[in-house]
Every structure is written in C-alpha cells, then in structure tokens.
Amino acid sequence: MTNAIEISGLTKRFGPILAVDHVSFSVTQGEVLGFLGPNGAGKSTSMKMITGFLRPDAGRSQICGHDMDSDPLAAKRKIGYLPEGAPAYGDMTPASYLKFIADARGLTGAKRAQGLEDAIARSHLEHVLYQPIETLSKGFKRRVGLAQAILHNPPVLVLDEPTDGLDPNQKHEVRQMIRDMAAEKCIIISTHILEEVNAICSRALIIAKGKIVADGTPHDLETRSPYHNAVTVVTAPQALEDMVALLKALPDVATLDIEDQPDSHGCVKVTAFPQEDRMIINQISAALQGCELPVREMTVERGRLEDVFRQVTLSDAHNAA
Amino acid sequence: MLTPLWTICRRELASYFATPVALVFIVVFLALSAALTFFVGNFFVRGQADLQSFFMWHPWLYLFLIPAMTMRLWAEEHKTGTIEMLLTLPMPLPAIVLGKFLAAWLFTGLALALTFPIWIAVNVLGRPDNGVIIASYFGSFLMAGAFLSIGACLSAVTKNQVIAFVLTACLCFLFTVSGSPVILAFFSGWAPEGLLSLVAGLSFLEHFQAIMRGVVDVRDGFYFLSVITLFLFMNTVIVEWRKA
16 A cells, blocks of 8 residues: 655755755554644645645655656645645635635535535534635634635645644644544644644654654654653652652662742652653652652653653754754 | 636636726726727717727726736735645646636626727717727737736736736836837837837737727737737746746
8 A cells, every 4th residue: 555645855945045854754544643843944845845835856745646746636636735824815705715626626516515515514614604704713714724625535634733823622623623534534734732743643743954853653752751751749848858868769760850949839849750761650659658758749740742842853953053 | 727727717707806806997997998088089079980089098098907907816826825725726737827817808808898888879979880899899808918918927926916016017018119119219220120120019009009990910919819828828937936
C-alpha cells in the first residue's frame, strides 16, 4: 500500500532565507500528524508546497501516489485544504461558496448533494447558510473553511491552524470533528497549541528553522522531557529540610528541584528527577510511609511537551548561531 | 477545461452583482456615455443619423472604467488569501484565467448592450446605417476585451488594487494613443520606419475608428483578439511565476 502522503527532500528558499530545508516524511491513513514549530519555522510554507500552492525549489510531494509536480490535478483532487486564516470570498454566502467549491471539484448529482449535506452538517453551518461570509464571526468563518475542505470527502486533509482564534467551545468542536474523521483519513494539522497535539494527534513532528527536529508520538516526545517520570512532592515549609534530605538519600534520585517560596496555600514543592530510565515513585512513597513528614500532594510528572518543544527548537537555534 | 472555466466565470459574475460594482459600473457607463454623446458630442447639432458621436467616446470611457473593474480581479485574491484556495482546487490555471476574463468581458458586454435606447433613438429620428452601428458595437466590445485583458494581467502583478489601477490605466492609455502625432513624434527622427509603423499599428484608437467608420476589416478584429490572447497568456505566466 502506498502512503497517503509521501514527502521527500522538500526545500524552499525565499531570497537568502532557507524557509524549508530538505523535509522528508510520510503519513498513512489513520494517522493525525501534528505539525509543530515556532512561528516562522516553515510550517505553513511546507503545507503550501504539499498542497501544490507553492512550487518547491527541490524535492517532491506525492499524494496517494500522484506526484504534485507531474500530475497536479489528480493530486489536488485527493486533498482537502484549509489554508491559514481560512480565506473565503466574503461577498458569498456559505451556501453559494460551498456550491462553488463543489462545482470546482467536479462533483455532480447525488455525490454533490450528499457532499454538501454532510459538510454542512459536520461543520454546523445550517443557521448561517444564507448570510454573507464577511459578516460571520471568526468561528463560523473557520467552519466554512473546514466545510469546503471536507466537501469532497478527500482521503487527505491538510489543515493549517484549524483552531487558531477560536473560543474553547469551538476548539473542542473542531477537535471532535477531526477525531471523528481520523480513522478513515490521513490528516496533517499545524498548530502551536501543544495541548492540541495531546488531544488529537497520533504523531507529532516538530520543525524549527525549516528542519525536522523531532518526530514521534506525543508520548515519545514527552519521554524526552527532563520532567518525564519526575515526582513532585508538596509539603509544609517547616518539613522542607527533612524532605530534601530524605529524597537525596534515595539511590535512584538524580537531582532535586526545590521551590522554597510558599504558594498561596502556604506549601512548598520539591521535584525529584530520576536517574536515567528509572521509576522513582515507588521508592519515594515507600520512604515517605516510614516517616512522619507531612505530604499534601504527590504527583508523577508525565513530561511536558512544552519543555521538549523548547528544548529542541531552541537548541537548534543555538547550534545554528 | 470548459466546466471549470464556466464555474469560475459564474462565480465572478455573481460576485459583480453581489457587490455594488455592477450597479456603479453600469450606471456610470450609461450616464457618461449618454452625457458625452449629447452634450459634448453634439449628437443633435450634427443632425446626422449615425452613432459616431456615441462610439467616439468609448475608448476614453474604457480608459478609466475598465481598470477600475479589473483591478480587483487577481489583486484581491492575493490580498485576502483566497488565491491559495483557488490554486489548490483541481482546475487547470488557464481555465481560471480565462474564466475570470470571460466574466469581466460578458459583464462589459451587458453594460454595452444596455445602451440600446440610443440605437432605438437614432432609428426613430432618422435612417442610420445599422450595419455600421452593429460593426461599431462589435468593435467596441472587442476593444473592451483588449482593455480588460491588460487589466487582468496587471492585476496579477500586485496585491495592491491601487497599483493595479494605475498601471492598467497607464498601459491602456499608451495603447490607445500610440498612433497619435505626439507619440509618433517621439519615435520619428531616430527610430527606424518599421518600428514607427509598428507603434502606430498598436493604437486601439486607429483600429477602433476603422471599424467605426464601417470599414470592416478582418485585420482589426484579429488585432484586438491578438492583444487579448497575448495579455491573457502573460496573465497565466505571471500567476504561475508568483507561485514559485
């Protein structure tokens, strides 16, 4: 079986700036790939090349086996694309706009009617169908953009910041929509909201300065965080010293991070980082059982995507500099 | 090729009528062409049953009305980002370029057709040569197409509509007057005879006036069609080039 999306050596230069630098990856059906990176890292540029809007300086993108360069129409037919900011013709209504897209995609008869009905129902556009798009709120505009992307039920969806600027309820809805379609499609979304990656992506790809710097499941990436499997103990200020001594004595604890400024509840926090590949929660809880130290709270850190994100995108910047 | 062309054309036409563009363009075109015909062209004073004093203003009306109509054609798509939608749809680029142009041309044709009362008037008042009038209408329509293709092409150059307007107006002006003594005097003296006649031959005015006089020459029609083809081709190249 061919991969739904096959990208190899994609490169784009804008004047002296290398926006995308030999990016290669492939995505299969059922995967939701989160495309992460700081602003200006080359996310949108990559997506524009994948969807055939920009011509790459080097490299190729294949969509369901169709090469974007040699057979652009066949490749474009397989993609639903939501460009950044969800642009649409403001003077049209969602109804007339979606009909235009359906015609432009060559849908006819029952397929066209079904596509329109599904897209409108899935994006909840029923109540605004006959209002000019320019009068709609940001959330509805985004939904119009999503509706046109899924109209022809494409096997590949490329969504550039689909939840940007939406309120929490709308974000939830859009994520639900993506989750519903995940199994039967191959989806790439770009975002800089990291919680979103945990919420919907089966795989995350971090790009910085035009290069891929990390690729894995959100869980894989979290394990690269120094906080992965660290244990945080919240205790009373007067017991802090004893707590630190107790934790330091444990063999698998590598280092400690101490916050000795009491928080709003008058509590202080100690975070213990494990030696490589060790679990320390058992040791710590056993040690705490045997003493009388007050413990308000104890949590195992999963590792934060933010830390990994900062780590890989900033270290790359340092290397470059 | 034809289905996408028609899809684009329909959308563009609908957008003229969804915004005040259609109304403003048609009203201004009709009002100005009538005013110029009667007050400046001395339609009645001339006492002749023809539409010379009507058609003679068309190049000058087009000169500022058509750039206003075409300036948004591509510039707006670039400005609002809809170009990204448009060019990732599975449609061949020439079909999109032609569709946009055709919509603008059909619309101008409609405005032109709505001047029919003046044709009725001249037929009521006298016995004009209707063959000449039909030829003139046809010539005016072809000339409008040439203006439009220049406008469409230059609108693709920028995302700023004002720049598109100014560039189009300037180039259209040059094309209109290139046969005039002022322009020719600029070339005569140093330029070879061949270039001189080439520049003179580019004039919209010359070709249109030939048709207006009722001298129907295939070459005049062919001239306008060549201009349209050339500029639409350049339009396609520019849009394609801006993708890279």
